[in-house]
Amino acid sequence: MNRESPAGPPPDGRRPRGYLSCEKLSHRFANGVLGLCDVSLHLPFDELVVVTGLNGAGKSLLARHLVGLVRPSSGRVLLNGIDIRRVEGRLHQHVGMVFQDAEHQIIGQTVREDLGFGPIHHGMPRIEVDARVEWMIRHIGLEDRADADPHTLSGGELRRLAVAGVVITGAQYVILDEPFSSLDPSGVRDVLDVMLNLRGQGCGIMVITHELEKVLAHADRLVILHRGRVEEDGHPESALEQLPRFELRRPPGSLEDMTWRE
Numbered sequence: 001m002n003r004e005s006p007a008g009p010p011p012d013g014r015r016p017r018g019y020l021s022c023e024k025l026s027h028r029f030a031n032g033v034l035g036l037c038d039v040s041l042h043l044p045f046d047e048l049v050v051v052t053g054l055n056g057a058g059k060s061l062l063a064r065h066l067v068g069l070v071r072p073s074s075g076r077v078l079l080n081g082i083d084i085r086r087v088e089g090r091l092h093q094h095v096g097m098v099f100q101d102a103e104h105q106i107i108g109q110t111v112r113e114d115l116g117f118g119p120i121h122h123g124m125p126r127i128e129v130d131a132r133v134e135w136m137i138r139h140i141g142l143e144d145r146a147d148a149d150p151h152t153l154s155g156g157e158l159r160r161l162a163v164a165g166v167v168i169t170g171a172q173y174v175i176l177d178e179p180f181s182s183l184d185p186s187g188v189r190d191v192l193d194v195m196l197n198l199r200g201q202g203c204g205i206m207v208i209t210h211e212l213e214k215v216l217a218h219a220d221r222l223v224i225l226h227r228g229r230v231e232e233d234g235h236p237e238s239a240l241e242q243l244p245r246f247e248l249r250r251p252p253g254s255l256e257d258m259t260w261r262e
């Protein structure tokens, strides 16, 4: 993979550090069910946080709040200390999300067109868009597929494209919801590579997954969400031992082996 600089903000790790946070975030559905309850998290743009929990724990709901897709019943989400309701139109330029079904996020007829869509939509000059797209295509290793229909890509290629489509607009924080689901081992490695490369460039990452054995070795923190509440938020080494309390499986072996990266 190519590590040279793209046109645009230098991915040199010297970006101003930002953070996303939420304070006492609660979400009550119309039927009275409490999807999230008093969730407070601090998410610096230079950390890789893994969020895990049982099905229905509220992980995807939390992600949707963090990117401003839903309004909380109470509490708030902040970007660098400012309520996202006050930065809304521009929030996606800072915080992006890769949905579990990444293919629904792809809109271009070709890989190249898809990557250009976001920047063009944000009013970036064409010459800069073209430079960024070409850099990004090389960065995610899709040079050979640049003119291919995205729907012909493999699962791993498609996820890489979806991640690239989010960060090409300049997002400094990326939330990936179940990024390993239905990927073969090489697809998992591809996604890990792109993710860890981004982190190396000063981008914050949240990985929502129950497949801890694939990624936890790279995490700065592990958050356990249980019935809409943050029950654990700490160093992966200690948080790991709490998993069985929440009916979750602790992967066997030591933390440093919990990666599928070669």
Ligand SMILES: Nc1ncnc2c1ncn2[C@@H]1O[C@H](COP(=O)(O)OP(=O)(O)O)[C@@H](O)[C@H]1O
Pocket: 029, 030, 031, 033, 035, 053, 054, 055, 056, 057, 058, 059, 060, 061, 062
């Ligand atoms: N429209 C809705 N009305 C009531 N409950 C809902 C609605 N949408 C989702 N839920 C519930 O919210 C909870 C959290 O869902 P979700 O965030 O998708 O869980 P996870 O991603 O952790 O599997 C689940 O228990 C789900 O059943």
Ligand SMILES: [Mg+2]
Pocket: 059, 060, 061, 177
């Ligand atoms: Mg989910």
